[in-house]
Amino acid sequence: MPRRKSIAAIHPFDVRHGTDTSGILFGKEIARGTAIEPDDLTAYYGVAPSILETVLDHWLQLTAPKHSIERYTFLDIGAGKGRAMLLASQFPFRAVEGVELNKGLIAIAQRNIEIWQRDPHAAPLAPITLHNADATAHPLPDGPILAFLFHPFETVLLRRFLRHIESELTRKPRAFDLIYVNAEHGSSLDHHPAFTRLWEGRVAMSAADHVADLAAIAEQKEYGSTGDELCSVYRFTGRLPNFDALRAQIRNKIETLGTKETSHT
Numbered sequence: 001m002p003r004r005k006s007i008a009a010i011h012p013f014d015v016r017h018g019t020d021t022s023g024i025l026f027g028k029e030i031a032r033g034t035a036i037e038p039d040d041l042t043a044y045y046g047v048a049p050s051i052l053e054t055v056l057d058h059w060l061q062l063t064a065p066k067h068s069i070e071r072y073t074f075l076d077i078g079a080g081k082g083r084a085m086l087l088a089s090q091f092p093f094r095a096v097e098g099v100e101l102n103k104g105l106i107a108i109a110q111r112n113i114e115i116w117q118r119d120p121h122a123a124p125l126a127p128i129t130l131h132n133a134d135a136t137a138h139p140l141p142d143g144p145i146l147a148f149l150f151h152p153f154e155t156v157l158l159r160r161f162l163r164h165i166e167s168e169l170t171r172k173p174r175a176f177d178l179i180y181v182n183a184e185h186g187s188s189l190d191h192h193p194a195f196t197r198l199w200e201g202r203v204a205m206s207a208a209d210h211v212a213d214l215a216a217i218a219e220q221k222e223y224g225s226t227g228d229e230l231c232s233v234y235r236f237t238g239r240l241p242n243f244d245a246l247r248a249q250i251r252n253k254i255e256t257l258g259t260k261e262t263s264h265t
Contacts, residue, residue: 008022008023009022009023009212009215009216009218010022011046011209011212011216012208012209012212013046013049013083016121017086017115017116017119017121017122018115018119019081019082019083019086019112019115019116020081020108020111020112021046021080021081021082021083021086021112022046022216023044023045023081023216024043024044024045024216025043025044025045025080025102025105026043026222027039027040027041027042027043028041029102030043030044030101030102030105031101031102032102033103034101034102034134035134036101036134036157037156039154040153040154040156040157041152041153041154041157042151042152042153042154043222044078044080044081044102044105045080045150045216046080046081046083046084047083047084047087047150047181048205048206048209048210048212048213048229049083049087049206049209050204050205050206050208050209051181051203051205051209051229051231052084052087052088052148052181053087054203055179055181055203055231055233056088056091056179058199058201058203058231058233059146059177059179059199059233062198062199062233063177063198063199063233063235065144065146065175065177066144066175067144067175069091069092069093070092070093070094071094071143071144072093072094072143072144072145072146072175072177073093073094073095073096073097073141073143073144073145073146074088074089074091074093074095074096074097074126074146074148075097075098075099075140075141075145075146075147075148076088076096076097076098076099076148077099077135077147077148077149077152077161078099078100078101078135078149078150078152078153079098079099079100079105079109079130080100080102080105080109081105081108081109081112082098082108082109082110082112082113082128082130083112084098084148084150085097085098085109085113085128085130086112086113086116086122086124086128088126088148089116089122089124089125089126089127089128090122090123090124090125091125091126092125092126093125093126093146094126094143095126095127095128095129095141096126096127096128096129097128097129097130097131097141098128098129098130098131099131099133099134099135099138100130100131100132100133101132101133101134101135103132106130106132109130110130113128113130116128135152135161135164136157136160136161136164137164139168140165140168140169140176142174143174144174144175144176145174145175145176145177146177146178146179147165147176147177147178147179148178148179148181149178149179149180149181150181150182151180151181151182151183151184151185153185154185155185155188158185158188159188162188162189162192162194162195165236166194166236169236169238170238173238175236176235176236177198177233177234177235177236178195178233178234178235178236179231179232179233180231180232180233180234181203181229181230181231182229182230182231183200183230183231183232184230186200186230186232189232189234193239193240194236194237194238194239195234195235195236195237196234196235196237197232197233197234198233198234198235199232199233200230200231200232200233201230201231202228202229202230202231203228203229203231204227204228205227205228205229210225210227213225213227
């Protein structure tokens with residue numbers, strides 16, 4: 001008897017909207033044809049809609065954003081097939097932008113955006129733009145930014161990304177908040193002198209999202225499903241002055257002035 005061919009798990013989000021955001025694509029596949037080391041990437045996996053919606057509500061209600069949501073650009077780092085971008089477009093952001101390295105994923109995400117914009121069930125409020133680029137070097141959009149990371153990078157790339165962000169915001173200051181879902185390398189942000197953690201907690205998926213998550217995870221052995229995600233919200237606050245260095249400069253100045261006074265007497 002021939003073996004029955006397995007059918008890939010499709011998330012209810014895709015069933016409802018006719019999009020293709022399901023499945024897992026590992027780092028070695030995403031990095032193929034690029035200058036990025038495969039081990040520095042994690043994987044593409046679409047964020048659970050209930051997780052993103054809850055964390056966006058927490059950002060709005062618990063962290064006192066500096067501006068109204070209508071002034072922010074939602075920036076999806078490692079946009080993959082675009083599920084987070086589509087979901088975010090249902091909030092009244094000024095714009096939604098995504099940055100993705102892999103050309104194959106870009107093509108899928110672009111088709112998903114086109115389907116979404118015609119879908120009467122979607123009703124996006126924000127325009128969506130997709131960039132095929134390296135997020136650790138791609139220029140940031142103008143105006144206030146809410147960046148979104150669903151754990152796309154291992155430590156090396158995350159630190160490179162944070163250096164890029166600090167350089168961009170030092171050159172052209174503006175409000176910058178960051179949502180980090182599945183925050184496995186949150187310590188890199190916690191120890192960064194230019195970022196401040198505003199909130200952290202575990203966010204549970206809806207029952208439907210958890211069932212879909214279990215079905216997708218069952219198709220591979222690398223990842224598991226707990227039904228929730230560790231999520232954090234950070235704000236770029238800039239580096240505080242080095243008061244020890246300032247005190248040393250003042251002390252040196254006083255000593256220099258004292259030496260000049262002594263030499264004149």
